Amino acid sequence: MIYPYIPHTDEDRKIMLEAIGLSSMEELFSGLSEDILLSDSVPISQGRTEDEVQRMIDSIAQRNVRGIPFLGCGCYDHIVPSTVEALSSLPSFVTAYTPYQAEMSQGLLQAIYEFQSMVCEITSMDVANASLYDGANAATEAASLMVSAKRHASVVLVSSTIHPFTLQVLQTWAKGTGRTLRLVAEKDGVVDLSLLPSLLDADCAGLIVQSPNRYGLLESYEGVAEILHEQKALLAISNDPLSLAMQKSPGEWGADVAIGDTQSLGLPLAYGGPSCGYMAVKEALLRKLPGRLVGMSEDAKGRKGFTLTFQAREQHIKRERATSNICSNHALAALMTTIHLSSLGWDGMVEAANQSYAKAHYLAYHLAQLPGMTLVWDKPFWCEFPLVFSDPKRLRKFMQELRNEGIFAGVRLSTLTRQVKDELVLLVAVTEKRSREELELYLAAARRVMK
């Protein structure tokens, strides 16, 4: 059976054409010149029924290989309580999306307000927006904010250890807006901030760094904010927000902007998205903060209510003078993060972060004993670490053998960066979700391969 999902009957079309004084579809398109009209029928295969399509997709899905994931690189397999899916699937939340008739949707506004409050608490910042599309998007918004906050500045310093995809999105942003990115080189797996004074000049609007960085390593930003502020430049720190349960927050480093992606807080892997970006700033930058912002207020009768606030920042009011074109948010994904954090509580978040740390370090310690692979840089890490192999053949063999045993051993960094120097680097991610048995399986397989 074929159901054509087209609501108009031939009769409907005839009535519509008559209403505008035409007799055929050909007449409707007569204004288009011959050379842009299709002369033949569209070369696509015969349509299939819904049931046939379903079977075809099922058979493709059958080819998926299931395994124990030790994959990360910005997308992590954490435990998500069932409350997240159950509550976020409520029709009233699913359909509400970004608040266009804002004050009609008090429930959604309250959820966003909670999200903003949690982001502020985790990052130790003053004010957070209603969310952005993803972490990379948040980075470009941080760059835009910096440039708009300092006169005559068009250069943004970027750590070369930020996620390769975030860097690519920033490069797209710079190209499109005519700004310049200046990369800060790395040393021993972390950004080399001793280069900062020589790179920083009056044209620089600020610096974007990331911890854990692209290798999973944690970075220190001691004294960095002070150096930047002397030049009226800003510091933006990007984090995996779950890691902030155990590492120093952007607020504690003196950052002006905190950014990141909330995938690690309640969002499924879902083939890499959709995700949810967050952005929080110091109060002095409140009016430069892009996107939706929900505030708590009182109505005429003194009852607590939620409202969109500081809208004069936004593009529908600022028009051509707006410094951001964000006019939406990822409300549903932000809601999932909010429910996730409400379910875990601060203690639960700390436990998830600590367990990820402990398990990752257990695995790293034992792998480092094996020949042919090393933890090349002696730097602190959290739930992901870079294993560097002695040669690419061994690395491929390692990944293949573990995969044969149902284990996804990690991600080769070069698949993200396409750089030769990253070809020997395997990033291994371990979350609180990995059991002791799974870690032992990994180790046993690794010992067999690397002996």
Add this chain to the structure above:
Amino acid sequence: MSKVIENLRYSKDHEWVRIEGDLAYVGITDHAQQELGEIVFVELPPLGERYRKGEEISTVESVKAASAIINPIEGVVKEANEDLDGSPELINEDCYTHHLYILTSFSEDDYGELLDAEAYQSYLETL
């Protein structure tokens, strides 16, 4: 009908300038504050920075809109009116008493090109 004061000079962007010694006080006109409506925030310009004539120097937000303040004469920002920080409504109450900022080392030429009260009044009538 909006108020125009004698002895001030005006720009067509609806800013006024008053000279006191070597300082130039800059504010927005009665016409501008009426157009904006209830003012909720005034962004103050950074001190010590030189702004050219015609350059966007700050933003005034009302409940209706966010409008750019176009610097009417070149000069260096010596002082921003901190009173407006918590009380932006002072502009609505008396826009000619409450300036936005004070310039020093300002351009006499730019000042000379501004409209006098009569010319500004005539300009308003054409709008």
